[in-house]
Amino acid sequence: MVLLLKTQINGLARQAEVLISLKEPFRLLGFFIGGRTYTTLHCRDSYHYTYLLQHCKSTNSIKKLHAQITTGGFEQNPFVVAKLVGKYVECSESSMEAARKVFDRLLERDAFVWNMVIQGYANVGPFVEAFNVYDRMRLSGVPANKYTYPFVLKACGAMRDGKRGRIVHGHVVKCGLDSDLFVGNALIALYSKCEEIEISRRVFDEIPGKDSVSWNSIISGYTANGNPHEALMLFRTMLQDRAACLPDHATLVCILPACVEASAIEVGFWIHSYIIKSSMKVDAVLGSALITMYANCGRVTTARVIFYQISEKNVGAWSAMMRCYGMHGHADEALQMFSQFVESGLCPDGIVFLCLLSTCSHSGFITKGLELFEKMGEYGVAKSEKHYACVVDLLGRAGLLDQAVELIRTMPMEAGKDVYGALLGACRIHNNIELAEEAAEKLFVLDPENAGRYILLASMYEDAGRWEDAGRVRKLLRDNNVKKPTGSSSIEVECMYHTFGADDESHPYTDQIFNTLQRLDRIMEEETLTQ
Structure with missing residues (x-):
């Protein structure tokens, strides 16, 4: 044949x-x-x-x-x-045009071919086309299956389109696939990306046989949505639940940022020990997360050891180490590392330059910072508003406020809250009230919910003895119902986090806590009198 x-x-x-x-x-x-x-x-x-x-x-x-x-x-x-x-x-990888032409010429399409096209759009975009093809699939009479829905839900998550996601979720329930593991995992990821973490958690709780993807998705969702304590509690539950999977590479990459945000350094140390005991390979992604964790607790030497243990370093690993050096005042080491980075053949991205510009700003390296800012074009890196904000901060901290204002005027894009925030901070350092007023006026429009902007300007007025102006700003703060975030402290007791704010009486054990504090006060007074 x-x-x-x-x-x-x-x-x-x-x-x-x-x-x-x-x-x-x-x-x-x-x-x-x-x-x-x-x-x-x-x-x-x-x-x-x-x-x-x-x-x-x-x-x-x-x-x-x-x-x-x-x-x-x-x-x-x-x-x-x-x-x-x-x-x-x-x-x-960048276009679905050829695949779509083949698909459109096909007269009879089965579910497998429909799924292939939906998957392609879900991976490379445009994401809305994945949803559109899914709609055409339903209208054609071909029933969607358990492979269709994860692709469609992935596209909805990429668009952060919770409305479309809920429509697909309804279809999932109608066809009885809401208990399917792969569909459930896709729903967890969708609602997490759409910042609806409560719904994501309900989907997670209803999945009968959770796998590592289920746990990783919900932990990552809590971390990404600013709930690090919940992410850590789930991680502990995962470790204690014998039916749950053991943490894998993805789990640790998900939970380490939560350790950083919640200052749960002991958990971070445990994770590092677990990696060593399980002989898990520390690749660039996991290594970068460990470097960030150690950088935030001031262990620069340990972060450096981990960096050199990574066999194939990517841009993320280099930038994490540069940031570590920069945030702890080792500006020379950060700049030297950038030279090694370039010599290694890698091309810097915008994050690398943000780390370096921030380092130069906090270390007073004006000439080097401006030189790096100009070099961005040589590497084909576009200057974003955040890069301009770093340079404004660099000039402002050095007292070069006129140059900072001129830079803002020549920006190719409209200056945003980061730029004017950096300028306002510099005005506070050098007590330039007139320029601070101009920056604050912009910020009250660009960032009206940030109470710190109002308080900073009010403090400058108070330092200058301009009490009426200070009162006017604070009244504006009250009239606009802008609330300053309440300071809080947290303590971990038996794997449970308890958070206390100023004058906070919402804790269920408030009476016992205050009684204990009063007894401790009396004991301290008695000890003081006997000395």
Whole structure:
């Protein structure tokens, strides 16, 4: 039936594999795919097209084989077309155009082909097209299955579109797939990305057989939504629950940022010990999370040791270490590391320059900071508002307020709250009330809910003895109902976090706590009198 001649040249060696069957007529077709030459005689068997598609490693090779599929009359074969669409989705990282053209020409589509296209849009975008194709799939009469919904929900999550996500969730419930593990995991991720963590938690609790993805998704969701204590409690539950999975690489990457945010350093130390005892590989992602954790608790030496243990360092690992040096006043080491980074052949991104500009700002390295700011263009890194804010802070801290104002005027984009916030802070340092008033006026529009802006200007008025102006600003703060975040402290008792704010009586054990504090006060007074 088929003759397949495969020739591969490797140095001086030549290998040939010939499969010959002469039961039917055939014709000669040639392909050069992935460094190999394939010659087929007779192309009426779809298996051989799918076999050749498996070996395609580039869009160009897929297109050549696509032409042969078309001339061979297999453009309507669902088996071949599904494989072809899948290869276009796999290799076309930036565009779904070719895959969509193949899909649109197909007259009869099964669920597998629909899912392939939805998956492609969910991965590379435009994400709304994944939802649109899903709608077309439902209208065509082809029922969605448990593989369809995770792709659609992923696209809704990427768009942060909770409304569309809830519509799909309703379809999931109607078809009875709400208890499916993979669909449930996709729902957890969706609601977490849409900042609806309570719904995400309810979905998590209702999943009957949770896997590591379930735990990782909800822990990551709590961390990303500013609930580090809940993330840590779930992590402890995961460790204590015998039915739960053991923490894996993804779990630790998810929980380490929560340790940083909640200052749960002991948990971070335990995680590092767990990594060592389980012989888990510290790659660039996990290593960066550990470096950040140790940087935030001031252990620069330990962070440096971890950095040098990472065999394949990426930009994230380098920037984490530079930030660690910068935040603890080791500006020279941070700048030296940047030189090593460039020599390694990697290209810096915007985050790297943010770390360096912030380091120069806090260390007073004005000339070096401006030099790095100018070099951003040489590396093809676009200057964002945050980069301009760092330079405004750099100039402002040095007392060069006129240069900072001139920089703001020449910005290619509209200056935002970060830029004017940096300028206001510099005015506070150098007691420039007039310029502070201009910056504050902008901030009251750009960042009206930030109480710190009002309080900073009011404090400057009070220092200058301008009590009426100070009162006017504080009245404006009250009239706009802008509340200053209440200071709080937290304590961990038996794996439970208890948070206390100023004059806070909401804790269920308030009476016992205050009684204990009063007894401690009396004991301290008695001890003081006896001394």
